[in-house]
Amino acid sequence: MSAEPVIPGFHPDPSICRAGDDYYLACSSFEYFPGVPLFHSRDLVHWRQIGNVLDRPGQLRLPAGMPSSGGIYAPTLRYHDGRFWLIVTNASEGGGNLVVTATDPAGPWSDPVWAPGVPGIDPDLAWDEDGTCWCTVAGVSQLRIDPVTGQTYDTPRPVWSGAPGAKAPEAPHLYRIGAYWYLLIAEGGTERGHAVSIARSRTPDGPFEPCPANPVLTHRGTDHPVQNTGHADLVEGPDGSWWMVFLGVRPRGGTPGWHVLGRETFLAPVTWVDGWPVVGEVAPDPSALPWPLAPGPAEEPRDDFDDPGLRPYWISVRDRPAEHVTTGERPGWLTLRARGGSLDAPDVVFTGRRQQHHACRARTLVDASEGRGGLAVRLDERHHYAIEASGTRVRVIARIGDVRAVVAEREVPAGPLVLAVAIADPPPPHGPCTGPDVVSLGVEEPDGTFSELAALDGRYLSTEVTGGFTGRVIGMYAAHGCVRFDWFDYLPDDRART
Numbered sequence: 294m295s296a297e298p299v300i301p302g303f304h305p306d307p308s309i310c311r312a313g314d315d316y317y318l319a320c321s322s323f324e325y326f327p328g329v330p331l332f333h334s335r336d337l338v339h340w341r342q343i344g345n346v347l348d349r350p351g352q353l354r355l356p357a358g359m360p361s362s363g364g365i366y367a368p369t370l371r372y373h374d375g376r377f378w379l380i381v382t383n384a385s386e387g388g389g390n391l392v393v394t395a396t397d398p399a400g401p402w403s404d405p406v407w408a409p410g411v412p413g414i415d416p417d418l419a420w421d422e423d424g425t426c427w428c429t430v431a432g433v434s435q436l437r438i439d440p441v442t443g444q445t446y447d448t449p450r451p452v453w454s455g456a457p458g459a460k461a462p463e464a465p466h467l468y469r470i471g472a473y474w475y476l477l478i479a480e481g482g483t484e485r486g487h488a489v490s491i492a493r494s495r496t497p498d499g500p501f502e503p504c505p506a507n508p509v510l511t512h513r514g515t516d517h518p519v520q521n522t523g524h525a526d527l528v529e530g531p532d533g534s535w536w537m538v539f540l541g542v543r544p545r546g547g548t549p550g551w552h553v554l555g556r557e558t559f560l561a562p563v564t565w566v567d568g569w570p571v572v573g574e575v576a577p578d579p580s581a582l583p584w585p586l587a588p589g590p591a592e593e594p595r596d597d598f599d600d601p602g603l604r605p606y607w608i609s610v611r612d613r614p615a616e617h618v619t620t621g622e623r624p625g626w627l628t629l630r631a632r633g634g635s636l637d638a639p640d641v642v643f644t645g646r647r648q649q650h651h652a653c654r655a656r657t658l659v660d661a662s663e664g665r666g667g668l669a670v671r672l673d674e675r676h677h678y679a680i681e682a683s684g685t686r687v688r689v690i691a692r693i694g695d696v697r698a699v700v701a702e703r704e705v706p707a708g709p710l711v712l713a714v715a716i717a718d719p720p721p722p723h724g725p726c727t728g729p730d731v732v733s734l735g736v737e738e739p740d741g742t743f744s745e746l747a748a749l750d751g752r753y754l755s756t757e758v759t760g761g762f763t764g765r766v767i768g769m770y771a772a773h774g775c776v777r778f779d780w781f782d783y784l785p786d787d788r789a790r791t
């Protein structure tokens with residue numbers, strides 16, 4: 294049974310659209326800046342991040358002190374009338390629903406148009422034949438909107454709430470496919486009960502008739518390696534076949550299973566039977582696809598911070614003001630300047646990338662002669678492991694909920710130093726109490742060997758423990774003063790089981 298996501302790591306709530314031969318996909322980003330990672334593909338299985346939709350403060354302001362898993366929820370991305378449209382919720386204080394547009398999805402995207410009349414989260418946009426734009430939101434309710442101005446018409450009208458009694462009907466997407474309007478939703482909550490259901494109507498505003506085979510996708514109650522499947526979007530493939538992208542997780546270890554990479558984006562084929570979609574095998578074998586694969590260039594494992602800006606995969610917590618995060622101050626280095634809090638604070642100065650492989654290794658060359666900071670595996674402000682340098686001292690810090698402890702310390706020679714994190718399977722024997730992985734933190738010796746300071750159980754950096762909607766991010770931070778990083782590299786470790 295294949296279990297490979299098409300976009301691994303914390304990339305949930307995928308929304309997809311097609312423009313000619315090109316496909317684009319957007320995901321949620323929560324407390325991270327820039328927001329809404331945007332991917333491009335030609336074959337639906339190989340995706341390359343080409344930017345972030347909300348990449349400047351005028352588009353994305355996350356309030357000081359906002360906790361993890363607030364911020365940017367569940368976008369809908371559509372191509373309509375020669376333009377790309379994205380509607381999304383900023384769920385934090387001072388936010389709401391906003392629409393941005395672009396002619397090139399790599400950017401720039403417009404300033405936001407706010408739509409205060411759109412109630413709740415997970416907004417969708419769909420245009421009917423006479424140009425009316427329908428906005429459907431979690432709940433599930435609907436109203437008409439002018440997406441150019443944000444003006445809404447009508448009071449929101451309930452249209453369908455999925456299976457009677459099922460919690461959290463959300464993530465609606467409305468499409469005209471053939472003779473029907475289809476309303477696709479998620480239900481059951483984004484955890485193990487997650488599912489995708491569908492209803493149809495002859496008109497965009499209903500009445501909607503539920504599919505007798507609902508849910509059309511769920512893995513609840515199964516031991517499929519991909520769990521929590523839901524929050525889907527539909528798209529037509531290059532050959533006219535239909536496909537579904539959706540989020541799923543890959544729990545590992547013993548009971549109950551812990552997922553550490555967040556909610557990832559998966560792909561499955563869809564066939565139509567009696568006007569209803571039938572979802573095929575999750576994570577199909579890419580070599581069996583009926584069109585040529587277009588893998589694109591492999592991502593470079595190392596960033597030397599020689600470019601004027603940061604690559605699109607780098608994300609910071611809440612914002613990224615130049616006075617705190619810059620590559621210009623010491624050319625070829627990333628300079629992080631602390632602003633009060635360390636990793637425990639919601640406004641930590643942190644810049645990282647998503648952990649995308651179960652077994653991997655990350656390293657960075659740090660100069661901590663003017664401050665204190667280092668390399669962290671971050672799930673949220675209450676759950677992280679870090680190796681931190683300050684002058685000639687390094688220490689490993691673990692924060693697990695209410696408990697924070699220095700678990701190892703040692704002296705190092707003066708001067709820049711390589712900090713390293715290696716993440717791998719726990720050693721056998723594996724039993725019901727085995728965690729998902731082991732996070733090992735240490736320093737690299739001048740001869741290149743890794744000296745471990747601590748090896749920590751990875752379950753405490755899993756979403757089953759922390760709650761919330763994100764996944765692990767590995768990156769650099771400044772806890773005090775000014776900390777500089779010459780390079781950072783990230784490599785999947787193919788020697789370990791994935």
Ligand code: 6LW
Nearest residue numbers: 366367463464483524762
């Ligand atoms: C999102 C909701 C969901 O708004 O989780 O899994 C919420 N689905 O639709 C946050 O991603």
